[in-house]
Amino acid sequence: MNKDQVxxxxxxxxxxxxxxxxxxxxxxxxxxxxxxxxxxxxxxxKVVSEERLDTIPGLGAALQQKITxxxxxxxxxxYEELKASLPAGLLTLLEIPGLxxxxxxxxxxxxxxxxxxxxxxxxxxxxxxxxAGFGKKTQDNILKGMEFREKYASRHQLHHALAVAExxxxxxxxxxxxxxxxxxxxLRRSKEVIGDIDFVVSSKNPNxxxxxxxxxxxxxxxxxxxxxxxxxxxxxxxxxDLRVVSDSEFPFALAYFTGSKEHNIVMRxxxxxxxxxxxxYGLFRSSEETRDPNLLExxxxxxxxxxxxxxxxxxxxxxxxxxxxxAAEKGDLPRLIEWTELKGSLHNHSTWSDGRQSLExxxxxxxxxGMSYWAVTDHSKASFQAHGLTSxxxxxxxxxxxxxxxxxxxxxxxxxxxxxxxxxxLGEGRLDFDDDLLAELEVVVASIHSGFTASESEMTRRIIAxxxxxxxxxxxxxxxxxxxxxxxxxxxxxxxxxxxxxxxTWIELNASPFRFDMDWRLWQYAKSKGVKCxxxxxxxxxxxxxxxxxxxxxxxxxxLSKQDVINTLPLHELRRELGKKRGQEx
DNA sequence: GCCGTTTTCGGCCCGACTGTTTTCAGTCG
Numbered sequence: 001m002n003k004d005q006v007x008x009x010x011x012x013x014x015x016x017x018x019x020x021x022x023x024x025x026x027x028x029x030x031x032x033x034x035x036x037x038x039x040x041x042x043x044x045x046k047v048v049s050e051e052r053l054d055t056i057p058g059l060g061a062a063l064q065q066k067i068t069x070x071x072x073x074x075x076x077x078x079y080e081e082l083k084a085s086l087p088a089g090l091l092t093l094l095e096i097p098g099l100x101x102x103x104x105x106x107x108x109x110x111x112x113x114x115x116x117x118x119x120x121x122x123x124x125x126x127x128x129x130x131x132a133g134f135g136k137k138t139q140d141n142i143l144k145g146m147e148f149r150e151k152y153a154s155r156h157q158l159h160h161a162l163a164v165a166e167x168x169x170x171x172x173x174x175x176x177x178x179x180x181x182x183x184x185x186x187l188r189r190s191k192e193v194i195g196d197i198d199f200v201v202s203s204k205n206p207n208x209x210x211x212x213x214x215x216x217x218x219x220x221x222x223x224x225x226x227x228x229x230x231x232x233x234x235x236x237x238x239x240x241d242l243r244v245v246s247d248s249e250f251p252f253a254l255a256y257f258t259g260s261k262e263h264n265i266v267m268r269x270x271x272x273x274x275x276x277x278x279x280x281y282g283l284f285r286s287s288e289e290t291r292d293p294n295l296l297e298x299x300x301x302x303x304x305x306x307x308x309x310x311x312x313x314x315x316x317x318x319x320x321x322x323x324x325x326x327a328a329e330k331g332d333l334p335r336l337i338e339w340t341e342l343k344g345s346l347h348n349h350s351t352w353s354d355g356r357q358s359l360e361x362x363x364x365x366x367x368x369x370g371m372s373y374w375a376v377t378d379h380s381k382a383s384f385q386a387h388g389l390t391s392x393x394x395x396x397x398x399x400x401x402x403x404x405x406x407x408x409x410x411x412x413x414x415x416x417x418x419x420x421x422x423x424x425x426l427g428e429g430r431l432d433f434d435d436d437l438l439a440e441l442e443v444v445v446a447s448i449h450s451g452f453t454a455s456e457s458e459m460t461r462r463i464i465a466x467x468x469x470x471x472x473x474x475x476x477x478x479x480x481x482x483x484x485x486x487x488x489x490x491x492x493x494x495x496x497x498x499x500x501x502x503x504x505t506w507i508e509l510n511a512s513p514f515r516f517d518m519d520w521r522l523w524q525y526a527k528s529k530g531v532k533c534x535x536x537x538x539x540x541x542x543x544x545x546x547x548x549x550x551x552x553x554x555x556x557x558x559x560l561s562k563q564d565v566i567n568t569l570p571l572h573e574l575r576r577e578l579g580k581k582r583g584q585e586x
Numbered sequence: 587g588c589c590g591t592t593t594t595c596g597g598c599c600c601g602a603c604t605g606t607t608t609t610c611a612g613t614c615g
Contacts, residue, residue: 026587028587028588029588032588033587063588097613101612133611226604265599268599268600
């Protein structure tokens with residue numbers, strides 16, 4: 001059992017204990033333990049076998065024992081007994097907005113409600129409204145929440161959230177009573193999937209801003225509207241929260257609502273350790289509860305807050321309690337990549353396979369966007385469903401691309417297509433094209449598109465065999481995941497990263513918002529091994545060039561700098577790097 | 587259940603909004 005699976009079980013134990021009415025600090029201890037495991041940078045199995053769990057903060061004797069039992073036996077008696085003591089459907093009640101563990105416990109104990117079907121029936125019969133602490137309003141809200149849940153998922157892909165958030169942000173900026181405003185939350189941190197959209201605004205007239213916000217045309221439903229905040233549902237079923245503060249409070253509110261929650265907890269603890277108190281209104285020179293402006297540390301920006309707490313500024317993408325505090329204390333945070341530093345994408349498709357635009361249309365669009373190069377890596381023949389190319393068609397495409405490039409050069413246009421292939425990794429790590437053909441291509445991406453159900457060890461062997469091929473420049477989408485749609489296939493990513501390090505193979509950060517694969521949590525490890533990243537659009541339409549910006553956001557979450565990312569290089573330097581693994585000197 | 591250079595016991599991040607209550611519990615972020 002790996003660290004993510006163990007962390008999931010610890011989190012679930014925390015929730016189950018809440019439903020049982022356990023001490024809230026005990027339930028939090030399980031959640032803290034889960035988080036500690038998620039942040040682990042080495043295989044959990046190794047830590048367990050070397051008996052080093054006690055070196056991880058947040059894991060005491062009880063959790064160490066439970067984690068060891070899970071890792072060594074794949075089971076945990078305590079968890080199984082706890083789970084068996086409550087009906088399985090009870091957990092799903094917590095997915096309804098407004099229903100937490102306390103209310104769920106009452107519903108179960110008083111009405112025997114143990115799943116959503118029973119809950120719906122009880123609401124419709126009116127028996128929920130008669131419970132102490134409940135009422136007609138609560139009952140209606142539960143029904144509404146269930147209806148909503150059936151209609152929409154509660155998590156959203158980043159590009160969907162951005163599509164709604166950016167016009168709303170612009171609208172807020174345009175309002176005359178708004179001084180400063182920003183998105184916050186997971187959107188500002190550039191998480192791969194978004195729960196809801198957060199806005200923070202400073203204004204002398206909060207009510208007018210809030211009234212204006214809830215009347216925006218994309219707002220479908222108002223969940224809450226007060227003097228300082230509002231919550232609405234916007235197009236696409238995404239919840240958007242607005243918080244309005246005074247201008248002097250703005251940096252604190254922005255930091256607070258940007259999170260992450262884990263990052264904020266450490267920030268507060270740092271404040272306490274300095275005899276200060278941090279919340280969304282300020283950094284106060286008092287440990288007492290107060291909002292006395294005379295006790296306020298003067299901070300105009302988030303940067304000032306970090307400085308007061310002995311840290312250099314931490315960019316929002318790094319605020320995950322993933323090592324940023326240790327680095328910011330020493331002033332060692334990397335200068336993160338900017339998406340404008342990207343010069344092209346090395347994994348893209350055209351009408352030759354399953355892309356929407358022809359080579360000519362791609363050239364026109366990418367040149368217009370100011371790209372320097374664009375690799376055409378259509379699918380190989382095994383990807384029949386994606387109209388994969390035969391070796392003959394690949395050779396025809398090479399000729400077509402060379403002709404286009406010559407024409408571009410003769411016209412003095414500073415843009416080139418690169419020939420290439422996204423070659424399928426077949427069983428046992430064989431590639432779909434032979435080495436002779438791969439050697440003729442400038443860019444070779446190797447990806448898995450079949451046999452997703454193979455075991456972890458088999459998949460790992462397959463991928464490692466592929467990256468050991470000297471003609472493969474980079475590994476495409478490491479896990480094949482489709483965010484919110486398809487689980488990743490099982491693969492030992494650390495072992496693959498090690499193999500890439502040993503062979504000089506690059507790893508793709510697939511910038512499609514459906515993938516964002518390899519996951520940002522692994523890039524620090526890859527970087528430590530000297531493995532380079534390639535931020536690729538995997539474009540199937542020319543509009544997908546916009547994914548570069550999203551991909552750069554994810555790369556920033558992975559602590560990557562310009563020099564860690566191959567496609568920040570100008571064309572002549574890129575060509576030199578492409579030749580290296582093949583032993584060519586250019 | 588975890589943690590500790592004033593503590594091995596007594597803390598654990600904290601404020602806004604809602605709905606149900608007459609002063610607050612639950613939920614959420």
